[in-house]
Amino acid sequence: MSKIFDIAIIGSGIAGAGLAAMIGDQATTLLLEAEATPGYHATGRSAAFWSETYGGPAIQPLTSASGPRLKAGGFLFPRGIAHVADQDGLDALKKFQESFAGTPVVLTPLDRAAIEATGARLKAGWDHGLSEASCEDIDVAALHAHFLSVAKKTGTELHTHNRVTALTRKEGYWFIETTRGSFKAARVVNAAGAWASEIAKLAGALPVVITPYRRTMIQLQVSPTPPAAMPIIIDALTRFYFKPEAGNRFWLSPHDEHPQPPADVAPEEMDVAIAIDRFQQAADWKIEKVERTWAGLRSFSPDRAPIYGADPKAEGFFWCAGQGGFGIQTSSAGSMLAACLLLEQALPDWLKDVDPERYSPKRFQV
Missing domain, CATH: 3.30.9.10 (D-Amino Acid Oxidase, subunit A, domain 2)
Known part of the structure; x- marks a missing residue:
């Protein structure tokens, strides 16, 4: 546990990989994956299309904002x-x-x-x-590989076969125990997909049911x-x-x-x-x-909209979860939104139609 990371992201599906890519070299980043291969569960089994209506009006701003970036990257192809x-x-x-x-x-x-x-x-x-x-097909494998490649080139460390078993906050850091070792980071990001509620429970975060x-x-x-x-x-x-x-x-x-x-x-x-x-x-x-x-x-999530933002209960714990089946088509906007919130930066102009409060974990506070 000699190295201390600025950010540890739990989960290397499209949410975790996209966030790591958007963070780039602005922080030292650790990407922890429970499986042998990133994106094994949801990302690798997607129906592979981009639709502005898929997920309803709550998802549409993220999808619409993502479209031009996905198209420019060569990941979209006309379908309808x-x-x-x-x-x-x-x-x-x-x-x-x-x-x-x-x-x-x-x-x-x-x-x-x-x-x-x-x-x-x-x-x-x-x-x-x-x-x-406007609907288009998505090359999901190429998009996910692109995010992982960008993350790697900018310094992110990916550790597979590392299922998180314990999270402890002390002295301003998270001490992370996995099935293969121990890690230390100033902040932890919950991008664990179907396992997001379990990770939140380990951290003592809001008990949001994913x-x-x-x-x-x-x-x-x-x-x-x-x-x-x-x-x-x-x-x-x-x-x-x-x-x-x-x-x-x-x-x-x-x-x-x-x-x-x-x-x-x-x-x-x-x-x-x-x-x-x-x-x-x-x-x-x-x-x-x-x-x-x-x-x-x-x-x-309970209201079927994704969760992006700092947890109000657990210091240094950040949500990037609850994307339903829409995480791939919203990945450019969702990942950039999460990165800006995590790094406390202003949103770029191309996210002007996205309201961060709509996706904040604070909406689930009792």
Whole structure:
């Protein structure tokens, strides 16, 4: 424990890696990862798209601010979304559109002919939609690798296989015990994703409940081959979404949310069956093969908005958690916001539409 770090970040997924990159050489930074590989749980299992509507109006400012930076970095590629509704989903589609009134998000109505023109083979009754043309695919692996590379080049030390087991504050420093050693830092950042509540408890911080939810993904081979430029199709009632992948493949999800303790998760057979049934009820593609299935955790705070800021209870403890499934698409803005708050710097002009108080842990004080 000879070296004393300015900042120790717990978790090297997109939140921890992005924050370390934004801190750069402005502080000596330690990045602690419990697994053998950074980004093993949520980051590595993302559905990989950037959407200004995904997560709702509370997330939109972070997403919109991140978009130009992700695009400039070469991490975004045109895709688009068609939010579609059958008769049961008309009210949900209307409320969805109304929720983004007054924001920069552009949603264009789609009739049956316009839906068909996207290449989406939807069955009769799916006659209404909204186009979100700004949606883009994200190269998640390249983005995460970029953050880790920048962090490394500017001096961040990454230690994998180091699950944090104890946090003790004394004499103005955090003494950090892990499964492989001991570390010392002036400040600790909780970027532990699904394990964020456990880390907060170790530190004696605010008892904010970060709930991990399992989401199922399926890779299908279908016929005929969908158009390569076809948009993502999302049901207004959030019963399913699917997006084209290479060749004749779709990624399909039943849009499920199953709360569970943090763990290395796998899909349940019932959720896979539900997703396939919903797809077959709505879409007119033949499923040739289920190639693979997987699941990931999306971790939410009680109000489903991320938490960035200093903990009001535990000195030197900082939150960078609760990003749900939106941490990748908001990573540029979220990481910069967290870095500015942590380093006590003014926000750059490109974050002028982001309100730091909206994401402060202080909102959970009793």
